Amino acid sequence: MLDVIIVGAGPAGMSAALMLGRSRRSVLICDNAQPRNAVSHAMHGFLTRDGMAPTEFRRLGREQLQQYPNIEFRVTTVLDAKREQNLFTVTLSDESVHTARTLLLATGMKDVLPPIEGFQRYYGAGVFSCPYCDGWEVRDQPLAVLGNGPAGEALALQLLQWSRDIVVCTNGPSQIDAREQAFLNHHEIKIYEDPITRLEGTEQQFERIVFANGSVLPRKALFLQTKHLRRLELLDMLNCPMPERYQEPIAPGIYLAGDVYQTRWVSGAVADGAEIGVMINKELQKEDLTRSYRSLKEV
Ligand SMILES: Cc1cc2nc3c(=O)[nH]c(=O)nc-3n(C[C@H](O)[C@H](O)[C@H](O)COP(=O)(O)OP(=O)(O)OC[C@H]3O[C@@H](n4cnc5c(N)ncnc54)[C@H](O)[C@@H]3O)c2cc1C
Structure with missing residues (x-):
């Protein structure tokens, strides 16, 4: 035994x-x-x-x-x-x-990742969940947050420590209230409400977000709370x-x-x-x- x-x-x-x-x-x-x-x-x-x-x-x-x-x-x-x-x-x-x-x-x-094309593929290769683990490598680069409501706002504000070029993608109607939105505006953080169709990039690396309206947003990395x-x-x-x-x-x-x-x-x-x-x-x-x-x- x-x-x-x-x-x-x-x-x-x-x-x-x-x-x-x-x-x-x-x-x-x-x-x-x-x-x-x-x-x-x-x-x-x-x-x-x-x-x-x-x-x-x-x-x-x-x-x-x-x-x-x-x-x-x-x-x-x-x-x-x-x-x-x-x-x-x-x-x-x-x-x-x-x-x-x-x-x-x-x-x-x-x-558990969102069931959107590209998230599984690029997780760990430009799509991250922890700024302390992966923020330094993308410091001062254009970053995106996938998140909504107070949690999305909090993650975006947290990332200001690593970059000033941040957008929040709410993947549907924003639940970020007017006060939170004003605070994001103050830090020049833009909100994208359009649903995300997929993430694209090279074989090894995430490079851009493609929205349902056809627009494309190049970003160096995307952070989300899994x-x-x-x-x-x-x-x-x-x-x-x-x-x-x-x-x-x-x-x-x-x-x-x-x-x-x-x-x-x-x-x-x-x-x-x-x-x-x-x-x-x-x-x-x-x-x-x-x-x-x-x-x-x-x-
Ligand atoms: C993309 C990503 C990047 C990360 N980067 C960092 C970083 O840079 N720095 C950092 O400090 N942390 C990082 N982390 C967090 C880190 O991976 C975890 O905190 C750490 O691995 C936890 O260790 P653990 O031993 O608890 O679990 P794990 O490392 O997940 O180990 C659990 C093990 O249990 C085994 N297991 C489960 N069930 C069974 C079973 N029934 N039979 C046999 N085996 C089983 C699994 O195979 C696995 O090997 C990252 C996490 C992710 C997702």
Whole structure:
């Protein structure tokens, strides 16, 4: 029986595995290679890793985990999770079954893009969701925001830190009220209400917005707030709803780390994973010590 099964080997899962491995815990970490930033060519804002390709980051992480014989890494999908008494059993896509004392879900999230031609294609290549991750590379360039109402206004104002040439595309009638509009005007931010038909560009790079009225607006980058789908399917299988007030563990023996809960950064996910790794080790140690104390009393 294992000490911990970790589902997801992104920054959060691998960081937890490192702490647990170094605590001499037996760990199985499983990953099916669908990281949130798969479309991104370079990751920014993480000290000592600024500009590194996410694939290289993951390769290095995996290489470092290999130094610990008590950590097993598998490229596989965890299809199913069950809880029986105090143990967790998972089934992998190779049909193997594994049991552990604790389960850590570091499964990340998926960004949901608008169903408009070009968004999927250019996400990470001129279409971005995070100015802190990708704003610097397009500083002082013509930028667009896709958004409406107060959220659209807020994102446009936020982007002023990176460029003064900003437009807001509301993709339909504007819900930006007169006060917000006056504020945008004050910063020379124009509103385009026409629906967007598609995004166009080169093979690798977004270059322009095409509107339903046929007009074309060249822009260096487009920022939007994506919807987030947290990967919580395994929690559902365990019949474990998210508690109203988030806590770790979210149920006895079940932990979450990284974007699946709330982080939006690689560095944040790494920090989260490390903390949860230590927390799991402490909980297991408490259990171990209680058990040995009980058996001592029985003697
Ligand atoms: C376009 C884009 C650009 C970004 N740029 C930056 C940036 O420059 N700097 C920055 O700090 N952050 C950036 N981010 C955010 C960053 O990607 C996330 O914050 C980070 O990846 C979160 O790490 P995580 O470990 O929680 O999740 P992830 O990295 O998403 O890892 C989760 C892993 O779990 C695996 N998984 C899920 N379910 C299963 C299952 N059932 N079985 C097996 N494996 C499973 C997935 O395959 C995935 O590998 C960007 C995000 C996007 C979308």
